[in-house]
Amino acid sequence: MASVSSLVxxxxxxxxxxxxxxxxxxxxxVPPSPxxxxxxxxxxxxxxxxxxxxxxxxxxxxxxxxxxxxxxxxMMWFYIGECIGKGGIVGYDV
Amino acid sequence: xxxxxxxxxxxKTARWSALFLGMFYGKQRFEYLKPIGAEERxxxxxxxxxxxxQERIDKQLAEGNQDTQILTPSSIxxxxxx
Numbered sequence: 001m002a003s004v005s006s007l008v009x010x011x012x013x014x015x016x017x018x019x020x021x022x023x024x025x026x027x028x029x030v031p032p033s034p035x036x037x038x039x040x041x042x043x044x045x046x047x048x049x050x051x052x053x054x055x056x057x058x059x060x061x062x063x064x065x066x067x068x069x070x071x072x073x074x075m076m077w078f079y080i081g082e083c084i085g086k087g088g089i090v091g092y093d094v
Numbered sequence: 095x096x097x098x099x100x101x102x103x104x105x106k107t108a109r110w111s112a113l114f115l116g117m118f119y120g121k122q123r124f125e126y127l128k129p130i131g132a133e134e135r136x137x138x139x140x141x142x143x144x145x146x147x148q149e150r151i152d153k154q155l156a157e158g159n160q161d162t163q164i165l166t167p168s169s170i171x172x173x174x175x176x
Contacts, residue, residue: 026098027098027100031110032106032110036107040104040106074108074109077110077112077113077116080113080116081113081114081115081117081119081120082116084116084117084120085116085117085120085124086121092123094124094128094130
């Protein structure tokens with residue numbers, strides 16, 4: 001019986017937190033819709049052009065730090081995908 | 095509560111494509127490493143068997159030697175166990 005009540009307690013604890021998580025994730029973490037992909041390609045070409053024209057050298061340290069954090073986060077998604085693909089968190093289970 | 099941020103499409107595509115690329119890479123690398131792991135385990139098994147066989151032989155030899163005394167010219171005429 002104790003496990004049932006602890007389960008109920010866990011559900012009541014996590015429900016509002018899941019609600020806030022879903023409230024943000026529904027906007028921020030969704031995959032891009034097909035309409036947004038051309039904009040993404042446009043953004044990438046903008047970066048390439050800025051790199052070629054040398055404008056990237058004028059970014060402030062604050063902006064560069066922020067972009068570095070974003071790039072790190074994107075890289076972490078790659079590692080999470082690798083963990084999913086290899087079926088384990090640490091190491092390959094051969 | 096702070097309103098959710100509108101994330102740029104570039105970042106969204108980058109994240110999700112990184113996720114799928116990572117899954118693909120993980121699966122491919124796992125499939126590449128699997129036969130190598132199996133081979134290494136097989137070799138380890140064979141070596142372990144050979145080692146255990148050798149240990150068994152050595153143990154038998156050691157047990158066989160306990161009762162006998164190795165004869166050297168200076169030990170002839172000694173009492174057993176001397």
